Amino acid sequence: MPKVKIGAKGMPGVITIERNIHDEAIVISGALTVDTALDGLHAIVAAALEAAALAVKDSDGIVGHIKAALATTSTDMISVTDENAMVKRSLVKRVQITLTAIVFIIDQKEAEQIVRTALAEIRRKAKDKGDAAL
Amino acid sequence: MKVIILGGFLGSGKTTALMRFAHYLTDSSGKGGDYKVVILENEVGEVGIDDQFLRGGGFTVDNLFAGCACCTVSGELITAVDKIMREMAPEWLIIETTGIAYPGLMRENLQGALGLESRIVILTDASRWRRLRIPMDGLFRGQLENCDAILVNKIDLADDAALADMERDIREIEPNAPMMRISALQEVAPEVWAAVAGV
Numbered sequence: 001m002p003k004v005k006i007g008a009k010g011m012p013g014v015i016t017i018e019r020n021i022h023d024e025a026i027v028i029s030g031a032l033t034v035d036t037a038l039d040g041l042h043a044i045v046a047a048a049l050e051a052a053a054l055a056v057k058d059s060d061g062i063v064g065h066i067k068a069a070l071a072t073t074s075t076d077m078i079s080v081t082d083e084n085a086m087v088k089r090s091l092v093k094r095v096q097i098t099l100t101a102i103v104f105i106i107d108q109k110e111a112e113q114i115v116r117t118a119l120a121e122i123r124r125k126a127k128d129k130g131d132a133a134l
Numbered sequence: 135m136k137v138i139i140l141g142g143f144l145g146s147g148k149t150t151a152l153m154r155f156a157h158y159l160t161d162s163s164g165k166g167g168d169y170k171v172v173i174l175e176n177e178v179g180e181v182g183i184d185d186q187f188l189r190g191g192g193f194t195v196d197n198l199f200a201g202c203a204c205c206t207v208s209g210e211l212i213t214a215v216d217k218i219m220r221e222m223a224p225e226w227l228i229i230e231t232t233g234i235a236y237p238g239l240m241r242e243n244l245q246g247a248l249g250l251e252s253r254i255v256i257l258t259d260a261s262r263w264r265r266l267r268i269p270m271d272g273l274f275r276g277q278l279e280n281c282d283a284i285l286v287n288k289i290d291l292a293d294d295a296a297l298a299d300m301e302r303d304i305r306e307i308e309p310n311a312p313m314m315r316i317s318a319l320q321e322v323a324p325e326v327w328a329a330v331a332g333v
Binding site: 025065068105 | 143144145177178183184202205233234236266269270272273
């Protein structure tokens with residue numbers, strides 16, 4: 001099974017491409033980490049996935065599925081300097097976004113570009129709302 | 135250990151149905167060991183997505199990534215199932231396949247390597263059947279042939295005529311397996327899950 005890992009400098013996240021598992025499926029996995037408030041992020045990711053699905057259809061391809069998972073971690077701090085503990089909650093979370101697209105009947109390079117664009121859009125919009133994309 | 139192989143094309147609702155089915159088994163099983171239900175998740179991508187979601191639902195989940203358990207990681211499937219059987223000994227093992235897997239091959243491999251019998255349950259997507267039926271014909275046939283139960287899912291997104299056409303298509307491929315309509319996003323009747331489990 002041919003497998004290519006691509007993580008070129010300046011590219012958003014890491015993208016892995018597999019193809020010909022069977023039935024000519026092209027499997028593209030991507031990962032991106034952003035430090036952001038969760039508010040609005042789901043809508044950004046959903047819009048990027050919808051745009052990706054539309055791009056596959058516009059190329060006469062078939063979308064098996066395009067899925068993303070958002071796993072969050074945040075660090076809260078509790079400290080005591082005198083007698084009373086102080087709780088500081090982090091408003092920003094580190095969000096690991098993993099994305100998998102499985103598509104059919106589409107050129108591999110084209111599919112790869114569609115996923116790159118989706119990740120780039122997520123990163124750009126996360127940045128636009130004032131948070132840091134790593 | 136009873137084994138259910140849950141298959142069906144991408145987007146057919148396998149993970150959603152699995153969560154409901156696992157709850158049904160957990161609620162209806164008798165007293166057993168530490169593990170009533172263990173889920174083995176197979177995903178073709180380098181990173182798992184469904185397994186993260188299932189773990190969030192409180193289930194015990196093992197996973198096989200970066201390959202399809204019917205072919206490219208079939209050896210790993212046997213190793214994983216053997217380990218689950220020895221170390222966890224659950225009452226039920228549910229294997230969620232990738233959407234491009236041929237579950238019949240997995241059943242043969244489990245039987246041949248471990249002597250394990252398994253039931254194959256296939257989810258089908260009523261909302262996309264008409265669009266995908268012809269381009270995905272070979273895969274749909276391979277998944278449905280000789281399965282033990284068929285769930286026609288997402289019936290809320292298809293009209294009666296489309297459902298009737300779809301069920302006719304399916305019957306032409308697999309004439310014997312019981313076929314039931316569901317919408318996995320809503321409550322599913324316990325009788326349906328009992329038929330899926332074969333109990």
